[in-house]
Amino acid sequence: MKVQAKIFVTLKGSVLDPQGVAVTKALHAMKYEQVEDVRVGKYLEVVFDVENDSQAHELVAKMCDQLLTNPVIEKYTYELVEVLA
Amino acid sequence: MKAAVISFPGSNCDQDAIKAIVSTMQIEADLVWHAHTDLSSYDLILVPGGFSYGDYLRSGAIARFSPVMEAVANEAQRGKFVIGICNGFQILTEAGLLPGALRRNESLQFQCEMAHLVVENASTPFTANYHFREEIIIPIAHGEGNYYADEATLDELVQNDQIVFRYADGHNPNGSVGSIAGIVNKKGNVLGMMPHPERAVHTLLGSDDGSKLFTSMLTTWREMHGVR
Numbered sequence: 001m002k003v004q005a006k007i008f009v010t011l012k013g014s015v016l017d018p019q020g021v022a023v024t025k026a027l028h029a030m031k032y033e034q035v036e037d038v039r040v041g042k043y044l045e046v047v048f049d050v051e052n053d054s055q056a057h058e059l060v061a062k063m064c065d066q067l068l069t070n071p072v073i074e075k076y077t078y079e080l081v082e083v084l085a
Numbered sequence: 086m087k088a089a090v091i092s093f094p095g096s097n098c099d100q101d102a103i104k105a106i107v108s109t110m111q112i113e114a115d116l117v118w119h120a121h122t123d124l125s126s127y128d129l130i131l132v133p134g135g136f137s138y139g140d141y142l143r144s145g146a147i148a149r150f151s152p153v154m155e156a157v158a159n160e161a162q163r164g165k166f167v168i169g170i171c172n173g174f175q176i177l178t179e180a181g182l183l184p185g186a187l188r189r190n191e192s193l194q195f196q197c198e199m200a201h202l203v204v205e206n207a208s209t210p211f212t213a214n215y216h217f218r219e220e221i222i223i224p225i226a227h228g229e230g231n232y233y234a235d236e237a238t239l240d241e242l243v244q245n246d247q248i249v250f251r252y253a254d255g256h257n258p259n260g261s262v263g264s265i266a267g268i269v270n271k272k273g274n275v276l277g278m279m280p281h282p283e284r285a286v287h288t289l290l291g292s293d294d295g296s297k298l299f300t301s302m303l304t305t306w307r308e309m310h311g312v313r
Contacts, residue, residue, distance in 0.1 A: 011188075015233060018191050018260070067150065070143055070179065072186040073233055 002049050002083040005060045009069050009076045010041035044068060047083060056080050086306050088114040089127040091157070091173075093148045098134035098170065098283060105283035106131070109299040119151040129166045129302055130157055132173030134226075134281060144187060144229045145175035154180055166210055166302050167275040171227055174267075174277035183270055183277045184242070185234035191260025195228040199291060200280050201253035202266050206246050209269050210305035211276045214297040220253050221294035223280035225266075230279035232261035232268075239263065245271055250278055 011017045019040040027035045046063065050056045060078055069076050088106050092099045099116060106114040106129075117124070124130055137148035148154070154176070161167045161182055169177035177183045190196055199222050207217040215221070234242065239262060242248050250267035257264045259279070267278030282295030306312075 014235070015188065016191070016260070018189055018193050018231075022193060067146060068142070070146065070186055072178075072235075073188060 001052075002047065002085070003056050004081045004083050005044075005046045005048075005056070005078050006081065007044040007046060007060065007064065007068060007076055007078040008041055009044070009064075009074050010039045011073055012075050015073045053080070086110070086112045086128045086303060087126065088112060088129040088131060089117045089124055090114055090131045090133055091119055091153055092116050092133070093119045093135070093137035093151060093176075095137045095139055095148075096133050096135035096172070098172075098281065101281075102131050102133045102170070102283045105286045105295070106299060109286050109296045110303045112303070117153065119148070119153045122152050122156050124153070124156040124160050124165075127160065127165065128306060129168070130160055132157065132167070132169040132176050133283075134171030134173060137172055137176065140172075140229075143175075143179070144172060145177075145179040148172075148176045149179040158182060161270070161275050164272070164274050166306070168211060168302075169275075169277040170281055170283065171225075171230070171279055174279055175229065177275065177277045182275050183268060184238050185232055185268070187229050187279070188231040188233050188260075189229050190227070190231050190258070195226070196230070196258045197226040198224065198258065200225040200258060200266070201256065202250045202280060203253045204249070205251055206249045206269070208246075209249055209273050209276065209301075211269070211298055211301055212249060213305050214301040221297075222292040223282055223285045223295050224291070225258060225280045227259070227279055230259040230261065232259075232265045232279075234262060242268060247271065247273075249276060250280070 020038040023038040204215040252264040282298040285292040285295035
């Protein structure tokens with residue numbers, strides 16, 4: 001089956017996100033005073049063929065740990081969607 | 086003594102590095118394409134600055150998987166001198182040869198200026214010709230030089246005397262933890278730094294304070310090998 005992994009990468013909570021801080025300040029300047037925090041991240045769509053669901057999860061985890069994220073400063077979440085032909 | 090300067094697609098300080106090595110150390114320096122897999126004939130490996138692979142994904146993230154990086158790791162393991170400058174520092178942290186990571190500058194601005202550094206450890210192969218706490222001027226030029234390491238790693242860096250350069254005068258250009266500008270690995274033979282010593286090897290360039298970094302390696306290597 002063909003799947004698409006929608007991967008969301010952000011800086012860990014303990015790591016200051018200067019972009020997020022700048023965006024928060026800009027939103028406050030625009031009178032969105034209710035905004036508490038903004039974290040700027042990355043979004044990746046990875047399409048690949050796999051045998052089954054568990055193999056898909058395993059591959060996403062491996063790709064994220066090796067290349068797609070830097071575990072020293074980043075964390076990620078993802079969703080898997082089956083791509084229908 | 087023989088040096089290799091690695092060239093990745095997008096490296097742009099490789100030629101400067103070769104010229105700096107040749108003019109300060111008077112040794113042979115080869116430009117080595119990132120597809121090479123054998124660096125065993127070199128005593129010094131320099132991973133230069135630039136924007137390898139366009140800095141896509143993260144600085145150094147893709148270059149770190151270039152074929153040559155396995156050879157760099159092997160030679161580092163064997164005790165050869167490895168130095169990563171700017172993007173080279175980013176590549177070495179991504180490769181796990183140095184601890185920590187380089188984040189976007191706190192100011193979000195690309196910082197290009199003559200930086201004042203303090204030599205925090207003058208007993209590494211890269212700093213033997215400097216004095217402890219010597220203040221030197223070396224240019225920086227980066228958008229992602231904001232060094233990060235968690236508390237435990239920082240403690241370890243301090244304990245093992247792995248912090249080699251810090252930004253001086255309380256002027257921290259990028260937000261690095263502890264104003265860190267350069268570190269070595271535990272063994273002391275792999276150096277990573279954001280400032281560009283290869284751009285400070287002649288007074289005509291505004292500073293020649295980087296020269297001693299190169300001559301330090303020569304001095305140390307000669308002592309190690311009993312060569313005069």
